Amino acid sequence: MMTLVMPWPSTDLSPNARVHWAVLARAKKAYREACGWQAKAQGARRLAAERLEVTFTFYPPTKRRIDLDNCIARMKAGIDGIADVVGVDDSKWRMSFEIAPHVGGMVKVTIQEINPTPC
Numbered sequence: 001m002m003t004l005v006m007p008w009p010s011t012d013l014s015p016n017a018r019v020h021w022a023v024l025a026r027a028k029k030a031y032r033e034a035c036g037w038q039a040k041a042q043g044a045r046r047l048a049a050e051r052l053e054v055t056f057t058f059y060p061p062t063k064r065r066i067d068l069d070n071c072i073a074r075m076k077a078g079i080d081g082i083a084d085v086v087g088v089d090d091s092k093w094r095m096s097f098e099i100a101p102h103v104g105g106m107v108k109v110t111i112q113e114i115n116p117t118p119c
Contacts (some may be wrong), residue, residue, distance in 0.1 A: 004042050005033050006107040009062050009074035016070060021115070028077040035081030046087040049113035058099045059104030072097050075107060082109060 012019050014028035019027075056060045083090045094114065 001043075001110065001112045002044060004039050004080075004111070006075075006109055007031075008040055008059075008076055008105045008107065009071075011077060011079075013077060014070055015035060015073045032077040032081040035078035036084050036111040039082050039085040044082070044111075046085070047090055047111075047113060051092045051114040052086070052088050052096065053094045053112045053114050054096075055094045055110040056095065057100050057108040057110075058098070059100045059102060059106045059108065061103060061105035063103055066099060068097055068099055071099065071107075076106070082111075086111065099113045 005024055010027045011017055011024055013031060017024075054076060056072075058066070058068070058075075060066045079093075081091050083093075100108075
């Protein structure tokens with residue numbers, strides 16, 4: 001099991017943000033790269049697993065109310081960045097998401113390999 005701490009996703013990545021497509025593309029690229037580099041810096045490596053169980057815990061930057069569905073959407077580019085590093089496509093992940101009761105301005109990602117059941 002490994003736990004990674006990712007930066008809080010930009011407001012430009014929110015589905016509620018009405019930004020120009022070029023601004024959105026830059027924000028996605030930057031967040032994907034940032035999450036990839038953060039994962040590497042925290043010891044993430046290529047995994048030999050076929051499937052992963054991944055839990056995302058969102059620590060909002062303020063006490064303002066925040067919707068979980070928007071957090072998930074904002075994290076999509078970050079998920080791709082982590083998948084690039086661990087070498088397991090996110091279509092093979094079983095994911096769960098939650099919002100922490102505390103502020104922090106980060107996303108904690110817990111990754112656990114799922115052992116295949118023998119036939």
